[in-house]
Amino acid sequence: xTQVNDRxxxxxxxxxxxxxxxxxxxxxxxxxxESNEDPLLYATGHIPGAVEVDWTRDLNDQVLRDYIGxxxxxxxxxxxxxxxxxxxxxxxxxxNWWATYAFWVFKLFGHKDARVMDGGRLKWVxxxxxxxxxVPSYPPTVYKAQPRxxxxxxxxRDQVLxxxxxxxxxxxxxxPEEFRGELLHMPGMPNEGALRGGHIPGAxxxxxxxxxxxxxxxxxxxxxxxxxEQEQGLRPTDDVxxxxxxxxxxxxxxxxxxxxxxxxxxxxxxxxxxxxxxLVGVPIEKSETEEKEMA
Amino acid sequence: xxxxxxxxxxxxxxLEDFEWITDRRERTExxxxxxxQFKPVPPSIATPPYPEENRVPSCESEAYVWAERQDDGTMxxxxxxxxxxxxxxxxxxxxLDLTLSGQPPEKIANIEPDIVFKLFGNEISMGKGQGLTSMVGMVKAFAKEQLNGGRE
Numbered sequence: 001x002t003q004v005n006d007r008x009x010x011x012x013x014x015x016x017x018x019x020x021x022x023x024x025x026x027x028x029x030x031x032x033x034e035s036n037e038d039p040l041l042y043a044t045g046h047i048p049g050a051v052e053v054d055w056t057r058d059l060n061d062q063v064l065r066d067y068i069g070x071x072x073x074x075x076x077x078x079x080x081x082x083x084x085x086x087x088x089x090x091x092x093x094x095x096n097w098w099a100t101y102a103f104w105v106f107k108l109f110g111h112k113d114a115r116v117m118d119g120g121r122l123k124w125v126x127x128x129x130x131x132x133x134x135v136p137s138y139p140p141t142v143y144k145a146q147p148r149x150x151x152x153x154x155x156x157r158d159q160v161l162x163x164x165x166x167x168x169x170x171x172x173x174x175x176p177e178e179f180r181g182e183l184l185h186m187p188g189m190p191n192e193g194a195l196r197g198g199h200i201p202g203a204x205x206x207x208x209x210x211x212x213x214x215x216x217x218x219x220x221x222x223x224x225x226x227x228x229e230q231e232q233g234l235r236p237t238d239d240v241x242x243x244x245x246x247x248x249x250x251x252x253x254x255x256x257x258x259x260x261x262x263x264x265x266x267x268x269x270x271x272x273x274x275x276x277x278x279l280v281g282v283p284i285e286k287s288e289t290e291e292k293e294m295a
Numbered sequence: 296x297x298x299x300x301x302x303x304x305x306x307x308x309x310l311e312d313f314e315w316i317t318d319r320r321e322r323t324e325x326x327x328x329x330x331x332q333f334k335p336v337p338p339s340i341a342t343p344p345y346p347e348e349n350r351v352p353s354c355e356s357e358a359y360v361w362a363e364r365q366d367d368g369t370m371x372x373x374x375x376x377x378x379x380x381x382x383x384x385x386x387x388x389x390x391l392d393l394t395l396s397g398q399p400p401e402k403i404a405n406i407e408p409d410i411v412f413k414l415f416g417n418e419i420s421m422g423k424g425q426g427l428t429s430m431v432g433m434v435k436a437f438a439k440e441q442l443n444g445g446r447e
Contacts, residue, residue: 037355037423039415040330040382043323056420093380094355122380193425245422 004118008221010262014255015118015218016089018127024089025049031082031138034121035092035102037248045131047091047124051080051138055098055248059105067148073109074143081138084112084145091117091124095209095216097252104251104268107153110146116255119217126215153254155241155267157275161282163241164201169234171242172199173208173253174273178245180287193245194277198284200243204232208249211256224261236263243269243276301405306394310413322416330386332393336361336373345375351433354426356381358388362437370403370438371396374430383415387427390414391434403438406431 004015024030025048032050034042042052053059058076061068068076082088088111092099099116106114117124125131150156155163163170172179181197199205210227212218219227228234240257242250247270254268276282299307316322340361341349351358357377365371372395374388395403408428412419415427 037420038381038383039419039423040323040326040386041380043320044327044330044382056418094378125380248422 006220007218009260010221011259014115014259016115017118018124018129021047021089021091021117021124022129024087027087029085030087030089031080032089032091032117033080033099033102035090035098036121037092037094037098041093041121043133045133048130048132048134049136050091051136053080053102055101059102067105067108070109070145070147073145073148077143077145078140081141082111082143083141084143087113087115089115089117091120093121095122095212095252096120097208097249100255101248101251104153104254108148108150110149119215122216153258153267155243155269157269157271157279157282159267160200160241160243160269160271160276163239164283167202169238169240170200170203170269171228171232171234171240171250171253171257172203172205173242173244173250174199174205175207176205178273179203179205181284193274196277196284198277198286199273200276201283201285203243203285204234206232206253208244208252211253211260218256218260221261224256228257228261234263236261238263239265241267241269243272245273246270247272301402303395303398303402303406305398306390306406306410309390309394310410313414319416326386326415327382329389329393330382331389333374333376333385333389334392336375340373341375343375343377345377351384351426351430353422353429354384355422356384356426358384358426358430360388360430360433360437362434362441364400364441365397368399369397370400370441372434372437383423383427384430387411387414387430391431395434400438400441404435404442406435408432408435 004017005012021032032047033053034046034050035053036042039054059067090099090103096116099120103114103116179199206227211224234240240263242253244250247268251268254266257263258266345359349359349361351360359375361373363371372392374392376384376388408431411424411427411431
């Protein structure tokens with residue numbers, strides 16, 4: 001196991017180890033946040049002192065398909081006792097997939113010191129570190145956030161369309177089956193919530209989980225460059241858009257490209273396939289094998 | 296609308312229990328209570344690596360379902376969840392096993408996959424809902440397959 005600082009990342013400060021978290025459990029300047037794909041997990045036990053931020057209840061607008069606004073974000077920060085100066089450390093299940101999603105939303109509101117616990121929830125549990133079912137409560141804080149900045153780290157459908165027309169790179173982080181637009185093998189099942197299957201033209205398929213090792217920790221910068229650069233031809237100066245089905249898995253890849261490899265311009269298209277695959281008239285590509293089969 | 300009498304009685308009872316739930320905490324506790332009763336597929340039925348045809352599509356916790364027709368004509372289901380932290384998948388698998396194993400395929404075939412939302416609540420995320428709905432869909436498909444004469 002290499003330490004985070006030895007892995008050659010562009011911004012190693014955004015990753016902390018489980019050891020670091022264990023040493024900062026009672027640090028008043030640190031708030032630990034669990035964010036999971038599985039909504040039952042936090043209640044079965046979590047890191048002592050960790051609060052839960054649930055994507056559907058806490059970060060999504062309850063009416064629009066959009067994220068919460070500035071005031072709701074400020075209220076959330078107050079509720080979990082976070083000030084703008086505090087270090088917020090995210091961790092969660094499934095190799096930190098939803099932890100990076102929450103991290104991404106916090107960055108839209110300009111929270112400065114956000115980090116991710118390398119290896120996530122599974123690593124903490126496997127190391128036999130303490131867990132509790134006690135839900136902590138912190139004194140409410142006053143948090144002044146910036147208005148949500150959707151320009152730097154977020155992409156919308158019209159921008160994606162321009163991006164495609166300009167021939168700029170996209171990374172589709174879904175499974176190869178989803179990328180190829182294959183129908184699910186269960187008849188009558190919803191097909192990923194989209195009317196059409198396939199991918200955005202020109203997208204490279206790099207399933208998000210290729211960025212992590214078996215123990216859920218992130219691969220080294222060299223290993224990541226091997227995948228995204230040697231294999232897929234991306235460059236750190238590229239303008240890159242990542243997408244998946246609803247923008248959660250792609251926030252993981254956004255995190256990898258932006259913070260671990262230091263790419264200048266990476267945006268997450270959270271509309272993702274559930275928007276693109278339902279839009280009228282936008283271009284869609286299917287895999288070569290399938291086109292041949294259909295021909 | 297599926298009538299209560301059309302689906303297996305034990306499932307109808309569990310769904311009724313969940314109808315009374317008003318807050319999330321209570322729902323979570325109840326679902327975890329079922330997850331604690333999850334029993335993975337015995338080696339006599341299957342051992343890893345499990346076949347792709349038994350895998351639940353769209354389930355991020357890598358869940359699998361097997362079904363057998365028992366001598367008395369009822370069904371018996373088995374489940375596996377590869378992700379040790381796939382609590383929701385384990386909870387649903389336990390509920391399906393407890394309420395559907397020992398029931399005739401005719402009634403199991405009437406189950407609607409949207410029971411997932413009655414159990415887990417409407418606020419469940421789309422991705423999660425799809426994986427769990429697929430698990431119910433597979434159970435239902437196994438029952439229908441039996442009604443259509445089985446695979447052999």
